[in-house]
Amino acid sequence: MKVQPIRRTLSASLLVVLLAGAGLAQDGLDPAVEGRNASLKRAFAPLSARLAPHVVEVLSGKARKGYGVVVRGGVLTSAQVATASGSYTLRTHDGQELAARVLARSAEEDLALLSPVAGLEAIALGSTAALQIGQYVVCPGPQGEALAVGVLSAKDRRVQRSLMQKNVLLGLFMDGNEGHTRSYDNVIQHDGLLETSELGGPVVDSAGKLVGINVALPFRGSAHALPVEVIQEQLAAWSEHLVIEEGPAAEGPVEQEVAPRAKPTPAAAGPVYLGLNADDAPLEQVPPTHKHGIAVLGVSPDGPAAEAGLEAGDVILELDGQRLESLDHLGRLLARCTPGQRVTFKVMHAQRMTEVELVLGAPR
Structure with missing residues (x-):
């Protein structure tokens, strides 16, 4: 008869341990990992500061939906961040807040193009072919510091939808660990620590050139980004429905700026x-x-x-x-x-x- 109270005591103790562990995990699973992240953010601070004008915060009302990056023709983000019928505000590196609308959106590729911001230059485009597994990639933010710095662990990866049962305790304290909520034909993978409200932002190489857009966080400490080659293909496809104009670009490949001819349908x-x-x-x-x-x-x-x-x-x-x-x-x-x-x-x-x-x- 005394076994049940003992079991209850052990269960309660285990719950306390789990909650304590989850509390420590609010900003990372391991203090050593957090220390590495802080050190890497400092190391890449000059690069992040240089790229801040190319990154914007995407707001819906007062809530941040994610980030976007300035490309020729507008602001590129994840389709999860911007729905076709949504109304958005873009907050720039210098604090400007500008109304934006969706010019084009592809749920299939998980990309959306928002209206351009006057005065901001397009980010230079890189290539994932030049990336080496094990090198650092940076996720710059609009405030001049990196949202995350990660190690590239995979390229040309195909992901199939595969959900995991959500861990309620960990879910109270951090994002991630839900598995693959959708399929992707081609992603690059890195271990930068991001939150879901930070999706849609750019991934750049050590030269500051765009190599991807963050679109998924299947597990804590694992992020997936659409490679720049997929981005270029989608921008080219959208340009068939949009008026082509020329405009200035940042150092890097010369591309085309697009302005709306007629609002394309996401359907x-x-x-x-x-x-x-x-x-x-x-x-x-x-x-x-x-x-x-x-x-x-x-x-x-x-x-x-x-x-x-x-x-x-x-x-x-x-x-x-x-x-x-x-x-x-x-x-x-x-x-x-x-x-x-x-x-x-x-x-x-x-x-x-x-x-x-x-x-x-x-x-x-």
């Missing part, structure tokens, strides 16, 4: 138009017959998806009999299609599995 996918906003579906929304699904977040009233009967809350499982692995996978399949083509989606609609025929539209 466009490659050469076709669906008329919906979507994201990778949480596992609990995917039926046991499938491993992955695409959650429909909203539909355009006059788009092909709405005409076919798709609604927010539906989960797309297959396209023409092919099981979907991710939103990226759907985008790649649609990129092979043409306007006017009839396709069939297998969909979870109102807790029932059904097939929906849809005629793809032309980009708008």
Whole structure:
């Protein structure tokens, strides 16, 4: 009969230890790691100060959503930071606050382009091909100091969506440890300590050239960034829908500045138009017959998806009999299609599995 109180005492003691450990983890899991980070931030302080004018804080109301970097044509950030319908304020290195709107957005690539800031030069672009595993990369902020300095641990890495059960105790004190919330075809990985409110910002090499945009923090002390080559491809794709103008650039590759001709729709996918906003579906929304699904977040009233009967809350499982692995996978399949083509989606609609025929539209 005395065993139960002992167990309760041990459990309580264990809880205290866990909470104490989590408390220490608020700013890092190991004081030695925190000491290394502070030392590296000081070492790269001159570089970070030089790059501050190229970085902006992205605000929604008074809340920081993330960071962005000045490129030719606007301010580039993660699509997680800026939604198509959102209203944003950009705070620059010198304290200016300027209204911004979304010029273009790709949920597939996890990139968004916000309206440009007058007087700020585009950051110079580098190359991930020149990066060496084990070298330092820097995540500069707009205040003149690094948000993080990390060691590059992987290039050309493909990431599949794989969620972990959230640790409630650690979740009280820090971000991370949720696993891969979505798939990426190509990322670089570093161990800079960042928070989710710091996504969208640049990753630069030791010369201060852009090599990536931070988009994911699957585990504490592990960050994923879209490589600059993916960024350049997406900017080039957007430029087809935008007016091309010339403008000044910082030292580095000469690129093109873009200004809006017509607001592109986030519902466009490659050469076709669906008329919906979507994201990778949480596992609990995917039926046991499938491993992955695409959650429909909203539909355009006059788009092909709405005409076919798709609604927010539906989960797309297959396209023409092919099981979907991710939103990226759907985008790649649609990129092979043409306007006017009839396709069939297998969909979870109102807790029932059904097939929906849809005629793809032309980009708008």
